[in-house]
Amino acid sequence: MTGHGQGWIGKSFARKEDHRLLTGRGCFVDDRPRPDALHAAFVRSPVASAARVSVDLSEVSGVDGVRAAFASGELGVSGLTALLDREEFTATSMPILATGAVRYAGEPLAIVLAEDPYAAEDGAERASVDFEARQAVTSIEEALAPGAQGVHDELAANTFLDVAPFSDDEIDDVLASAPCVVRTSLRTGRQNALPLEPRGCLAEWVDRDEQLVLHVSTQVPHQVRTAAARCLGLAERQVRVVVTDVGGGFGLKCVVGREEIAAAAAALRLRRPVKWIEDRSEGLSASFHGRQQQYDVRAAFDAGGRILALDADIRCDVGAYSVFPFTSGVEPLMASAELPGVYRVPRYRARARAVATNKAPTAPYRGVSRPQIVAVMERLMERAARELSVDPLELRRRNLIDSFPYTGINGITYDPGSYRESLDLCERRLREEGWFDSRDGDRRVGIGFACFNERTGYGTEAFAQRKMAVVPGYDISEARMDPAGWVTVTTGTSAHGQGHETTLAQIAADQLGLHPDRIKVRQGDTDLVSYGWGTFGSRSAAIGGGAVRLSASRLADKIRTVAAHLLDTEAGNVDLVDGWCRRRDNQEDGLPIAEVAEVSYLRANRLPKDVDPGLSAEAAFDVLTSGTFSNATHGVVVELDPGTGSPRILRYLVVEDCGVVINPKIVDGQVRGGVAQGIAGALYEEIGYDAEGQPTAASLMDYLVPTASEIPEIGVEHLETPCAFTETGAKGMGEGGTIGAPAAVLNAVNDALRGTGVELDALPVRPEHIHRALERNR
Amino acid sequence: MKDQHLISLTVNGEPHEVLAESRRTLADVLRHDLGYTGTHLGCEHGICGACTVLVDGVPARSCLMFGVQADGAEIGTVEGLADGDRLSDLQEAFSRRHGLQCGFCTPGFLMLAEAFLAENPGATREEIREAVSANLCRCTGYQGIVEAVTEVAESRRERA
Ligand code: FES
Ligand code: FES
Numbered sequence: 009m010t011g012h013g014q015g016w017i018g019k020s021f022a023r024k025e026d027h028r029l030l031t032g033r034g035c036f037v038d039d040r041p042r043p044d045a046l047h048a049a050f051v052r053s054p055v056a057s058a059a060r061v062s063v064d065l066s067e068v069s070g071v072d073g074v075r076a077a078f079a080s081g082e083l084g085v086s087g088l089t090a091l092l093d094r095e096e097f098t099a100t101s102m103p104i105l106a107t108g109a110v111r112y113a114g115e116p117l118a119i120v121l122a123e124d125p126y127a128a129e130d131g132a133e134r135a136s137v138d139f140e141a142r143q144a145v146t147s148i149e150e151a152l153a154p155g156a157q158g159v160h161d162e163l164a165a166n167t168f169l170d171v172a173p174f175s176d177d178e179i180d181d182v183l184a185s186a187p188c189v190v191r192t193s194l195r196t197g198r199q200n201a202l203p204l205e206p207r208g209c210l211a212e213w214v215d216r217d218e219q220l221v222l223h224v225s226t227q228v229p230h231q232v233r234t235a236a237a238r239c240l241g242l243a244e245r246q247v248r249v250v251v252t253d254v255g256g257g258f259g260l261k262c263v264v265g266r267e268e269i270a271a272a273a274a275a276l277r278l279r280r281p282v283k284w285i286e287d288r289s290e291g292l293s294a295s296f297h298g299r300q301q302q303y304d305v306r307a308a309f310d311a312g313g314r315i316l317a318l319d320a321d322i323r324c325d326v327g328a329y330s331v332f333p334f335t336s337g338v339e340p341l342m343a344s345a346e347l348p349g350v351y352r353v354p355r356y357r358a359r360a361r362a363v364a365t366n367k368a369p370t371a372p373y374r375g376v377s378r379p380q381i382v383a384v385m386e387r388l389m390e391r392a393a394r395e396l397s398v399d400p401l402e403l404r405r406r407n408l409i410d411s412f413p414y415t416g417i418n419g420i421t422y423d424p425g426s427y428r429e430s431l432d433l434c435e436r437r438l439r440e441e442g443w444f445d446s447r448d449g450d451r452r453v454g455i456g457f458a459c460f461n462e463r464t465g466y467g468t469e470a471f472a473q474r475k476m477a478v479v480p481g482y483d484i485s486e487a488r489m490d491p492a493g494w495v496t497v498t499t500g501t502s503a504h505g506q507g508h509e510t511t512l513a514q515i516a517a518d519q520l521g522l523h524p525d526r527i528k529v530r531q532g533d534t535d536l537v538s539y540g541w542g543t544f545g546s547r548s549a550a551i552g553g554g555a556v557r558l559s560a561s562r563l564a565d566k567i568r569t570v571a572a573h574l575l576d577t578e579a580g581n582v583d584l585v586d587g588w589c590r591r592r593d594n595q596e597d598g599l600p601i602a603e604v605a606e607v608s609y610l611r612a613n614r615l616p617k618d619v620d621p622g623l624s625a626e627a628a629f630d631v632l633t634s635g636t637f638s639n640a641t642h643g644v645v646v647e648l649d650p651g652t653g654s655p656r657i658l659r660y661l662v663v664e665d666c667g668v669v670i671n672p673k674i675v676d677g678q679v680r681g682g683v684a685q686g687i688a689g690a691l692y693e694e695i696g697y698d699a700e701g702q703p704t705a706a707s708l709m710d711y712l713v714p715t716a717s718e719i720p721e722i723g724v725e726h727l728e729t730p731c732a733f734t735e736t737g738a739k740g741m742g743e744g745g746t747i748g749a750p751a752a753v754l755n756a757v758n759d760a761l762r763g764t765g766v767e768l769d770a771l772p773v774r775p776e777h778i779h780r781a782l783e784r785n786r
Numbered sequence: 787m788k789d790q791h792l793i794s795l796t797v798n799g800e801p802h803e804v805l806a807e808s809r810r811t812l813a814d815v816l817r818h819d820l821g822y823t824g825t826h827l828g829c830e831h832g833i834c835g836a837c838t839v840l841v842d843g844v845p846a847r848s849c850l851m852f853g854v855q856a857d858g859a860e861i862g863t864v865e866g867l868a869d870g871d872r873l874s875d876l877q878e879a880f881s882r883r884h885g886l887q888c889g890f891c892t893p894g895f896l897m898l899a900e901a902f903l904a905e906n907p908g909a910t911r912e913e914i915r916e917a918v919s920a921n922l923c924r925c926t927g928y929q930g931i932v933e934a935v936t937e938v939a940e941s942r943r944e945r946a
Contacts, residue, residue, distance in 0.1 A: 030886065
């Protein structure tokens with residue numbers, strides 16, 4: 009361990025991002041002033057499915073302000089093909105602009121470029137689209153029905169991926185003979201991650217650098233660079249992706265959009281900057297969705313309430329295309345690998361499918377499949393407890409993994425966590441506050457719990473198991489000190505609201521003995537870092553933070569070496585504290601770090617012979633295990649309105665363990681924001697489709713995003729089990745709030761419905777479902 | 787070009803004249819014609835509130851107004867809240883209470899809250915929660931926002 013704790017880690021240090029964002033000086037992609045830019049609008053498919061489509065753009069160019077319009081084929085780009093190296097996967101290509109067939113309503117067919125966005129839309133409206141509509145496939149049932157219309161010719165049975173990663177020949181016997189078998193048929197609705205800043209980009213060819221510079225609202229700058237270079241036929245060096253402030257992403261912005269590539273291609277052809285800013289209706293109906301899944305799961309328990317076996321059939325409605333780079337396999341693979349969660353499951357069988365439908369493609373959305381698998385396991389626990397007449401929390405305790413490291417039946421090794429402790433604490437708090445007593449009496453009050461872990465710190469090894477053609481995982485950082493002693497730290501992660509400029513500066517500050525204000529974190533520019541995988545999957549603090557800690561610690565080593573020479577001592581005798589290099593054996597003796605910086609650059613003659621001028625260091629970091637696992641228990645108290653069926657949340661408590669907490673304020677904010685999105689999926693948000701495949705929620709009038717009136721105060725308590733696999737001891741935590749909330753809320757609603765004979769197993773739970781259940785019981 | 791109107795408006799005390807098409811929204815006039823990009827567009831159909839500015843002191847969704855409707859108006863945007871580099875009490879409280887993450891919704895919430903507190907200096911936490919329900923935030927779960935506005939309401943009352 010280098011550096012002697014300045015103690016910036018663990019402090020609720022005020023965010024360095026806040027000042028600019030609070031004063032309107034943030035720079036989101038649409039904020040870049042470019043008077044010379046052309047604006048793009050897309051001609052989109054009015055139908056969900058057509059065997060043949062053609063776009064007539066002849067009327068478009070006559071529109072005032074329109075400069076060009078391109079349909080597929082005129083753009084000169086190749087499509088995006090995401091690959092999994094698995095036999096059970098069928099690759100399909102996503103053209104940048106649809107050609108031949110149309111596969112979902114809103115699919116882009118042509119791009120129109122004009123002097124302002126209004127004119128671009130005028131132009132797009134003048135395009136005429138000719139198509140031969142065919143039957144749209146709008147549900148998993150339709151897609152899998154024999155003789156169903158094929159979404160892609162090359163797909164058998166409308167299935168991108170059909171895996172049975174866990175088999176067990178004896179599981180049927182176990183299920184047949186077990187004292188208790190419970191089931192669930194969980195269904196979850198389609199959601200849009202809905203970052204408040206829509207997607208968008210500004211593409212420009214810069215002659216001097218021989219580079220296409222692509223400003224884009226994304227979580228994954230290098231991945232966009234790789235995709236853009238491939239589609240446009242450029243070398244990676246010829247593409248520079250720059251990301252400034254990003255107004256939320258939640259997974260939706262961690263895949264590459266067709267529109268960004270089309271805008272870049274147009275900028276190359278026209279040699280003018282091209283800007284595209286998505287509007288909200290496009291975003292809701294034609295960007296990316298997530299979450300629409302079906303589970304049919306059986307669990308066998310012994311008479312003592314211990315799980316004997318788990319048998320799962322998982323179907324994910326992934327829409328019409330496989331997204332780059334994660335593929336349509338991301339949801340089924342995650343679900344089947346991680347279903348057992350925090351419980352000891354001795355026998356496991358799973359089949360998981362990615363089913364193609366004529367709907368917008370799905371991207372990973374905060375938590376990816378884990379909100380569902382947690383809901384499945386927690387429903388099973390509740391049911392088994394009832395059948396066996398055991399307290400449901402006691403039943404959970406009998407099954408929780410309680411010795412670590414633990415390698416599960418799924419082959420995953422779980423690092424130490426506080427599974428049992430978090431449940432105990434969550435229960436104790438709600439008891440102390442009297443919520444258990446509020447279940448007595450006439451009011452329809454229910455309490456729901458969810459125990460779960462979330463794999464974060466998803467390093468190269470964990471991704472390699474998924475067998476994607478590109479394998480994300482590591483991250484790279486450089487720490488550089490200038491001659492005045494100020495530090496720039498680069499990272500390959502790319503924040504969209506998580507406050508990395510602050511958190512990563514805190515990590516580096518402890519290594520360098522500097523105040524975080526002396527450290528500038530730079531991210532989101534592919535010319536700054538050789539490669540990085542961006543920010544998704546709760547990887548940034550654990551993996552990006554690890555790379556930062558290593559690069560800063562190497563820089564600190566070099567500073568100590570130079571300081572030792574100047575102080576006439578050994579490097580091991582130098583501490584970096586509060587901006588000073590101090591002799592450990594004589595704290596009075598020392599020199600400012602800034603002097604070391606000055607010597608390193610401006611007076612290199614004073615350097616020791618074997619030390620190069622300059623002060624910088626680079627490091628890569630990876631988590632070389634199955635990953636790291638944060639864990640939490642959520643407890644929620646819900647009251648149902650007997651008249652309307654509306655659920656109201658009376659109390660929400662999260663007890664969570666993400667290892668070392670770097671900045672408690674930021675962690676709490678991530679938890680609360682995550683819970684709000686989980687509640688949204690549990691009670692409000694859904695993108696439905698009609699029988700023709702038209703989305704029924706194309707504006708925020710129909711897509712019910714909860715407001716401050718629907719989201720309760722959320723209590724957060726921390727347990728800290730430091731992680732042995734990360735440099736900082738931190739585990740990721742960005743998704744946990746979203747993962748736990750649907751299960752906890754669903755259990756609470758069902759608890760409040762006890763005695764009605766109705767159990768709800770579909771999300772979102774709507775007041776009408778609850779009302780019907782209450783009416784039945786009247 | 788057809789259908790252009792010369793309008794004059796004052797933004798944060800600065801007078802401006804601008805030529806705008808009649809269908810051009812106030813948000814676009816502010817953001818793209820005048821460079822006040824602090825005002826954000828999250829939906830362009832009046833639901834999210836990210837585009838909230840003050841028009842003659844009253845909060846308005848600038849995506850639902852045309853620029854020409856603001857002819858002669860005094861507009862307040864987020865750029866006008868701080869005094870140079872010194873943040874207002876409300877801005878400070880947002881940072882202290884972690885009322886922002888990505889910061890995209892933040893200008894809208896700040897403008898909404900400023901107008902609400904001016905009208906309702908005695909507002910309670912519950913009233914504040916209801917008032918901020920007019921806008922959407924996708925990141926924070928709202929708690930930091932409600933706490934920040936409540937804290938400012940209380941401290942302004944104490945000082946009054
Ligand atoms: S952008 Fe105006 S209300 Fe959403
Ligand atoms: S802070 Fe991101 S939308 Fe509110």
